[in-house]
Amino acid sequence: MSKAQALNKLLIVVGLLFILLVSMQSHGQILHHKLNVELYPGLKMIKAQDTLTFPKDSPRKISFLLHKDLQVSVTSSDDSLILLHPATQKEPYAEYGLTLGNIDNKVSVQYFGVIFDPVLNDNSNGLIAPEGATLFGSTYWYPFFLGIQKSFEVTVQTPGDWMSLVQGQIASTVVEGSIRTSRFVEIYPQEEIYLVAGPFKSYQVDTPSGKKVQVLLRKDDPALAQNFLTLVPEYIKHFSQIIAPYPYSSFSVVENFWETGYGMPSFTLLGPTVLRLPFILNSSLPHEVLHNWWGNSVYVDYDKGNWCEGLTTYMADYWQQEKAGSERTYRMNTLLNYMDFVAGSPEKDFPLRQFRGRHNSSSQAVGYGKSMMLFHMLEFRFGKEAFHKSLQDFYTRNLFKKASFTDIQNSFESVNNQNLDGFFSQWLDRKGAPEIELGDVRIMKWHDGSTSTTYVLSQKQADLYDLNIPVIWTLESGAEIRQLARLSDKTQFYSLTSPSRPVKVSVDPDFHLFRRLYTEERPATLSSVLGASEVHYYFDPADASAKQFVDVWSQKTEGSDVLHYSGEPLDVPAKGSMVFVGDQQKFVSFMKSQLAEQNLQITDDTISIEGQKYNLKEVSTVLVARLKNHPQQTVVWVRWSPDNTPAEWASRLTHYGTFGVLVFKGRPVILKSTWPVLQSPLQRSL
Template sequence: MHKYIILLFVFTNHLFCQVGSIESIADFESKIATKKFKTISNIQISNYDLKYHKLELNIDPSQTSISGDISSSFLADENMDKIVFDLSENMTVTEVIQLSSNTELSFIHQNDSLFIDLDQIILQGEMDSVKVSYYGNPVSSGFGSYEVSEHNGSPIMWTLSEPYGAKGWWPCKQSLDDKIDSIDVFITSPILDPNGDEYISVSNGLEKSQAYIGENKITHFQHKYPIPAYLIAIAITNYEVYSHTVQNNGNPFEIVNYVYPESVEYATNNTEITVDIMNLFSELFEEYPFSDEKYGHAQFGWGGGMEHTTISFMGNFSSSLIAHELAHQWFGNKITCGSWKDIWLNEGFATYLSGLVVENFEAENSFTSWKQSRINSITAQPSGSVYISNNDTTVARVFSSRLSYSKGAMVLHMLRKKLGDEPFFQSLRDYLSDEDLSYSYAKTDDLKSTIEESTEEDVTEFFGDWIYGEGYPSYQISWSHNSQGNLNLEVSQSQSHSSVDFFEGPITLKLIGSDNEESLINFILTQDDQFFSFPVSFDVESIEFDPFNNIISKNNLVTLGLNTDLIHQKVSIYPIPASNEFRIIKPENLVINQIVIFNINGQKILKTPYSDTIKISTLTKGKYIIRLDNFESYIYKSLLVK
């Protein structure tokens, strides 16, 4: 990791590109989900565990139709006499075969569900397979699950199924609790497009073979890792293909790029950084999860990107989009959010990992500026949690760039600062390798449990405040620096939303001296109106709050109290040490409003209106700090209780 330098609020042109990229990524994913998100999860598909799909698809990219055979192997979770798949009503099913007996089955296709009557009861724990033959014209929404269009006069088709669009072009099981263990995809297309260029097909996993039969070509892809239906994808056009090699500690694999012929120069100038980003993520977390297959990019006809497993579909090749989609291979594909309420486990992580690329590959101040942009987005409104409540699961909320992306990312950064770099990254490595979560699904509580087990630290309050709670804090800091060399601070906090009564956490201040000296001080705020005192070797002229933008906050105020050295000489506490009470001796013309007593941890113990004599019989033995408030400043004195 690069060390931070002290240079604040530098907004470069590159930064604005980063900001736009994150906003556009979220906007794109929101748009593609708008129609598809209306789908209600089909509870009738919960009684079986999908083990395997073979997709045999017939596609001409110059036509809008698709036909094919989908073979599905499944394990019965209970006794079954029928099986149900998700399939849009505009698709036509011609035949269903139970493969174990080669028997044609009856079926009903209605309400976007395909109900298949099995020829015999399949007992719990038994395996069986069915093959569905179908055809149709998938409904296009302009950014839907199955698109046919052109680029530079050449036909192209591509799919994008997040969150519930897979059923629009093939019979499947759309859920966030069952991944298909492995798939084979066979794509039959014409060999040549209308311009005489060869069609190139792409899908998940390794390309195993190409076969030419007459005027058609069959391309076979195989993916041998668990995958949800929405991450299965295909694309066909006159792609140019080139690769970068990742050495991967002596086990090299390819990053395969499928790009438009007219975009080859642009793409080759931008995709090589993928190798460096891959190496960074592998070093921070773990080896790329699909290294025995491939990673790649396939250019497609929309401005954003989509993290299909092993092959991200890309509307451009900006470094921020490359980083974001690659990050999803760990956080989103290896471990997938277990509900759309937990979408931040996909998008917050991917956004933060793109920030780690800025931290490691760009100027040291760039990451500080990147975080400031995230904070500006988050604090543009006073409410909103990272976790999505049952009351607001609209597309706009699920794919909110402010909350699911930016706030999710910054909360991860704050957790990193709370835990420390090594415990933080180790806990995420443990999360990725958890046997119950790896290549499966996770919810927010799963992440929390893994972090607590890994770090042996309770993060309940942190998650309550920053993940489930809404809003952000604002800090008010009053300081004075006396001739004894002590910097005295009192820190208070207000909250933008009533769901959180107080945000605990570490704070960093930068002290700037009259001769441009600089020093950092760090402390943990555990309650409101907390007092701190630090020895400082130079005259402090100003203080900068959170110089590295590590805290989600806004409207912070740092104020200098009056120099109280003269007043200190005229005010005394008697007796020292004290037991049941103490007296305050001061000039008659010195007005004091109230007395506040702090323990040595800076926690406020007592607050009372001013009196010459203060009762302290409830205080335990030890050292305390007394703050005497007047209308203009604070006066601090020490107290010893015996």
């Protein structure tokens, strides 16, 4: 997630800019900063001189925002500064009014003060501390003019054993005595200026294209650095080939001193734990590299919807699943998340065009998941080559500009010579998802041996969609015939002529369409528990470990929590999910009954899953099942071995929402899966 999202949301709310500033943005004009910055980590202090060059014909009165604890003054002659709005408790900035007197449109200001927003729950607007400095646009560490892009030259002085990083090309770095001075230049329009600094250990390589890749760690770790130095150039090469050349001179992986996962222009800022998660290399890393095209060089017009996260998810995260041959499962899990976190709670749904940023699982299911499926449906419709050409057109037209879903639509229409108003409107401007139904199927055998089959498809929801639905027929001969059925009415009839008799029909079996899933299609997963309206915990309150687990999970779920203690019967609640915590025989008996049709055996000492046997004393396990007589509800049984701390393990489990079977040996997960789905209303044997 880009830090720009949080800043943009805040700025939309406050709306503090002078009306004349609008004229600067409307003409695409750029403000240039020439910043000289001194950082004093022990004092948590910054001292800076900023020479601002305004565009020609700029308004003479203009306002800017600056961190509330900074003292600012104008040093250029004929220019003046007044305090318009002092900071409030809810705002990290004050607003100043600037009057330009000089005809050359250059203004110099100087400012100094403490910047220290303490890290609370891994959140901070930015700070300078002995451990390091991390300054965002939302820190307001430089004069921030709302709604106007900027270029800059930034010179940063730090202690000699520190390194600093600003997006843009590093022009020079010099160490004299106890002071290091580094200069950065960015000529392309930027939305924010970021500055990070600290006592980093630096590792770097140069790519064949001349781009520098570096890793900045807070302690020496050559093996960890090498993982990133190996993969980042490959990701840059891949995205450069399918979109356009990489837009910056370098890319850096930077270790922050609290847990973050941000993508900035030309670098990603990762927390110390996040940085060392093994899956980061093939999930978050390509995602953050790709953000340099989507979000950090083609900017998001948030007022018109955030297209960036869905497109980045599709071209990075989904691409990694394609490489592993798991793309079908990824699409299914995307639909599962929507069903678990949104479809069951309609009040949480919203049109995709209204997505601004992720703030919980339901907003992620729409803003990332539904959006990702929109781009998949475009590629499925036009093919990979036309899909890439359309995005290349979108990128070229909107480089270093704000863009919207409408701009994406314009490029796809232009490249593919089609009117896509209906397609984009139905997926962007409506809540919900279509629900399709397979109706009557009739087969007629002809004298020449061929077969004619008629079948019916319907939409069950009130508002109709225009859908292209994949239908796969399996014939007696073993051959497959694939159709694409266009469904735009409530109910439509279709036909198939085949050389031999069909023995099976499957409607969208590979989940190419964003749609509601039937319960029978949905494997029971942790997300169905985490997204439940009520979560019923069953545990022994005298067991401190079990109580720790419940305390953590009850903070992670979105529904209300209901506690059931030992001695109470395991009655199925009227609604919501059940969570069994710990090793109790009644939990074992209940799960055996619910999973009787699956390949599961449990003894006093072992558990066997799909033929693989594990020692219960050596592994921690998670099993999720749908309740037999209440298939809309789920039950999960969690138990752990002595080498897993329940509270820490509980927190980690929330990252495994798409799985319903998990086995851990110590920290590592050694099995992650779901129980097989045994039937579907959209598949029929004939």
